[in-house]
Amino acid sequence: MICFENVSFQYESERHPALREFTHSIAKGELVLLLGPSGCGKTTITRLLNGLVPHFYEGELKGIVRIGGRTTTETTIQSLADIVGSVFQDPRSQFFATDVTSEIAFSCENAGLPRNEIHRRVENASRKLGIESLLGRSIFALSSGEKQAVAVASVYAFAPSVIVMDEPSANLDPMATQKLREIIQALRTDGFTIVISEHRIHYLTDLVDRAIFIQNGKMIQEFQKDAFQAITNAEANKLGLRSFYLDALPVPNQPSFKTDIVALELEQVTAGYTAQQPVIQNLNLKVNQGEILGIVGHNGVGKTTLLETICGLQKERSGQIKFHGIHLTPKKRIQETYLVMQDSDYQLFTESVESELLLEHENDPEAIAKANGILQNMGLDELRERHPASLSGGQKQRLSIAVAYQKNASVICFDEPTSGLDFKNMLRVRNLFQEMAAEGKTLLVISHDYEFLLATCQRVLCLFDDYRSECFAVTEQTKEHLADVMQMR
Incomplete structure (x- = not known):
């Protein structure tokens, strides 16, 4: 069905090839998972x-890429769309209609069916x-989950004969991820050939x-089904991959920088867009x-509204x-x-990665030294001259987090900071968060x-549909409760 013959590709603006001498075949009806760290070529x-x-x-x-007997370089992208369908990380980037029915019908209408x-x-x-x-x-x-399903x-x-998915679970909550799994299972049963590039692997282990x-x-390596399922979390992490089995994860010993000073306090707060019912x-x-507080709850329960209000x-x-005990107005x-938003594109404004970190502080030696350090720590040093718009989704996320590190804010809020990150970069973000906490900053995530x-996180706040909330410490004894309230199982 799919055949790669000694394929290499180097993007016009890059110094090194993104893919090198890749040879592989995928049979009709197979589900193949592409694994590897960010920027590896998936x-x-x-x-x-x-x-x-x-x-x-x-x-x-x-080299040559053939799909269903067609050579891709000799086939227009419009003709390839007849046999290959794509689902991107952010489904909004592929929507053409404003309602669900019209969106599902769009490609069929465009083909003149x-x-x-x-219908x-x-x-x-x-x-x-x-x-x-x-x-x-x-x-x-x-x-987000409903958009992905649409x-x-x-x-x-x-x-089409082939469906390609690029990090389809990145922006989904656990319930939506389970629904995505069911959809992929249905596609597999119907005989589609499916290729998925993904960092979060746990929901796919028994499907591939x-x-x-x-x-x-x-x-580097190809895993058959049995060998893939036998990979332990430790082996996956050693390869730079996210853990396969979430129920086997321990709560690691981590330093606490929490002080006795209450940095932020909410008293009987009700919030929500004025034309709608309050969500908080x-x-x-x-x-x-110095505390790092996680905030959980399904999509739409009010988590982002809470951070925007704070x-x-x-x-x-x-x-x-x-x-610090003083009531403050929104201003x-x-x-x-x-606030670091979920969509990094809304917060990146300048012409280079480095200038993004030094915005309004271009001639400040302390800011320059701090920026050099964070570029190194977040794996962005070689990208300092790149335009932010040319970065991958994960690189943009890390840049937005690095910008937050440069700020003097006492309370820093993050909305899904690890949604598109591999294991190594997740650890980079964790280490940076601990560094900010050690500096006396309070983090809400x-x-x-x-x-x-x-x-x-030392504690998590869970928000529920009926305006209830629950806050508890993250420990080995409470991790199963956290999985339950997140509806992981």
């Missing part, structure tokens, strides 16, 4: 499959993937037929200086928010806090990343 392989390389991303391509056939395919795709209840709804009203349904309806480990653009109601919370980007409807809170929460 995404380039997915782009070679859907034709984005070389038809959109320019560079030097050597008869009206009755389009049949939309109904079949929505039923097969269990999203009939979403038909007719606005795309903008969907959760993206898969739109590909399913067009009925083979896994390919890639490093520095080269295939009568919340009480105390967070101490940071002064939204005004609380009622209650008080105090910093004052903006000066005391910094929204995350669906169970592995990261266990490794990083």
Whole structure:
């Protein structure tokens, strides 16, 4: 079905090849998982499959890629779309319509299929993937998991032979990830050939037929199903991969920099967009200086609204928010806090990675020294002259976190800081968070990343649909409770 013959590719703006002498075949109906650290070449392989390389991303391509008997360099990207469907990390990047039904129908309409056939395919795709209840709804009203399901349904309806997914679980909560697993299982049962590039592997361990480990653009090892499932968490981590089995994760001993000083206090806070029902109601919370607090709850429960309110980007409807015992207005809170958003593109403004870190402090020797150190620690040193827009998703995330480190804010909030990161870079973020805590900063971290929460946070705040909340310490004794409230199982 798919054949790579000695394929190498070097992007036009890069010094080194992204993929080197890659030779591999994938049979019809197989599910193959691409593994490896960030920047190893996984995404380039997915782009070679859907034709984005070389038809959109320019560079030097050597070797041959064949899909269903067609050579990709001699086939237009439009023709390749007949046999290869793509699901990206951020489904918003591939939406064309404003409602679910129209989005699922779009590719079929674009191909000029008869009206009755389009209706049949939309109904079949929505039923097969269990999203009939979403038909007719606005795309903008969907959760991240629902958007991902619609993206898969739109590909399913067009009925390609091959489906390529690039980090499909990165922005999903545990429940949505489980739903994604069920969808992938349904696609596999229907005989699709599926290629998935992914950092979070735990939900796929028993589904894959083979896994390919890639490093520095080269295939290092191929795992058959049994060998892949036999990999332990320690072996995966040694390869730079995320843990395969979350229920086997320990809570590591970690330093605590929490002091007795209450840095942030919420008293009976109610928050939410003014035209809607509040999503946070009568919340009480105390967070101490030097503490790293995780915030969990399913998509849409109000986690981001809470952080935006704490940071002064939204005004609380009622209650008080105090910093070091003093009630501050939203305008004052903006000066005391910094928020790293889930979508890094909204916060990167300058012409280079280095200038992003030195914005407004270009001639400050202390800021320059600090920036040099953080570039090294976050693995961004060789990228300092690159434009932020040219970075990968994981590199942008690390840059946004590095920018937060440069700020003088006493309370720093993060929204899904590890969603697209491999094991090594997750540890980099954890180490940086501990360094910030040691400096007396207070960190609030929204995350669906169970592995990261266990490794990083002293406590977690869990938000529920009925305005309830629960806050507890992260220990070996409470980790199963954390898994339960996150609906991991």
